[in-house]
Amino acid sequence: MPEGESRFKTIKDKVFSLWNQYPRWGKIPQFLELLEKGLDKELFHDHEKQAIPIPIEDLPVDEVLRQSGSLRKFYEWAFPVSHVFRITHRYNREYLDNFLPLSQQDYIGRGSYKFVYKLPWNQVVKIGKSKLPSDALFGSLFKQVGRNMDQFLKKEEIDLKNYLQKQTIFESNRDEIEFKFKRLGLERLHYWKLKSLIPDLVIPTRFFMGLRIRNTPWKVPSITLTPCDQQTLLPGKHLKEFTIRNEKLDQNAILDKFFPKWKLNFDTHRFGIISRSKLKKIAVDFNRVIEVTKFLAEEEKLIFDVHAENIIITLPDFELKIFDFHLFDDFLYEPSEENPNPEMDHIKLIEEFIRSFELDK
Structure with a gap:
C-alpha cells in the first residue's frame, strides 16, 4: 500500500474510532431529549437556600376551581395528602426519589384532570385525577402513544411498568397500570405539540410517574x-381576573336565565397601569395562539382546548403564558350555528379579548 494511502487509512480509522466512542454524534435527538432539554436548569431548586415565597395575593386565583363540595372537603380532612414521590426503576425494583412534601394548606386549585398543590418553594406539583378510559381525553393521540410507548416513556419508566405489572396477579390491575403509563406519555405528547410551536409561551413542565401518599385515620x-x-x-393573574362583566349579551329568555353570556372587557387599571406597548405585545402573542389553534385544527384535526384558567398574564412583566392545556379530536365537538368549525369557539373568545384592548383607537 502506498505511503500516502496508508497514512490516509490511519487517519480515517482514528476518526471512525473517535466517532464510535460518542454514538450520539450526528444523530437527531429523541423526543424525550428535546422535551426535557433545559428542565434541569428551569426546575432546579437549592434546598439549602430559602427562597422568598411569592405572596398569595400575587398568585393566579380561580375561586371556582378552588371550591370543593362537602364530600370532597370531608375526604380531604379524613385523608389529608402528605407528600408525593417520583417513582422509577433502578436496582431491579421500584425506586423513589424527588420527595415533594405537601399539606392541605398547599392545595391551590383543581382542574378537570388534575389537583394542584404548592410546594414549599416557588413551584407546584400537579397530581392526575383518576379518569375512565371512556373520557374524551383518550382519543387518537392516546392510541398513538399506545402504539409507540418507547417513544414517549423513558426506558426506566417502561421497566417500572413491566415490573409493577409482574407484581400483580389480577388482569384488571395490570390494565390499570398500563393505562396510567400511557396517560403519562399522552400528557407529554400534548405538551410537546404546543411547546414545539410556541415554546416561549408554554410554561416549562416536567412529567413523571408519581406515588401520592395520603394519611388515614x-x-x-x-x-x-x-x-x-x-x-x-x-x-400573575388568570385571564378572567383581568376581565370585567359590565355588558350582558342578548340571548333568549332561557339562556339569559341559566347560561348568561357577557361581553369581555379588559380592566387596564385593576392591576396597575398597563402601557400600550405591553398591551400590543400581549395582543401579538394572542394572535400567535390563534394561528397555532388554526394550524392544529386544519392540519392535525385537533382542538386546542384553551380556557381562561389555562392562561395567565405574569406580573409585573405582563407576559402571556399557557399551561395545563389539552388537545382533543375535532369530531368530539359539536359545531354550533355560529361556529361550524369547533376551534372558532376558542378563537373568537381570544379575538374578543384582544378587541377589548381598544388598540385601534
Missing part, C-alpha cells in the same frame, strides 16, 4: 400511583 398510609407534573410557580 388508622395510621396506615393510602398510596396511589398516578401521573404527575411539576412547574415553576409564576406570579
